[in-house]
Amino acid sequence: MTVAQLTDFFGWCSLINIILLSLAALGLLLAKQRVIDIHQRWFHLDKEQLDARYFDYLAKYKLAIVMFNLVPYLALQIMA
Template sequence: MTVSIVREFFMWCTIINGILLIFSALMCAFAGDWIYRLHGRLFSLPRESFNVVLYAFIGVFKIFFIVFNLVPYLALEILAGA
């Protein structure tokens, strides 16, 4: 496995997970009521707690995206340029 293959792998991981992160954030921002009704059928959770869970989900997803996708990709790009 070469550095260029690993770099391309991380590039596509970054693109796909970035799109999923943006999509999740937009869904939470604009379809929060629908998501709450959908999950309210399965779980008995007050709306305030549900908002905290969604906020925490987006925050953890963003941190994982940065640490496990974006940073390795940028490091490989820097190494490829050196």
């Protein structure tokens, strides 16, 4: 695999993951009560616990995108 191919790969991975993160955040923003109702039935957690878990999920997902997609993409851009 060439540096250009790897750069393209990580660029597309970054874009796809950022879109998925945005959709997840938008879904929680627009349909939060519906999502909470579903998860309360499934996992028997109260609203405060679910709020914390949603925030934790989005924060960890964003960090994973930065570490595993954006940083390699930027490093490859610098190398090229």
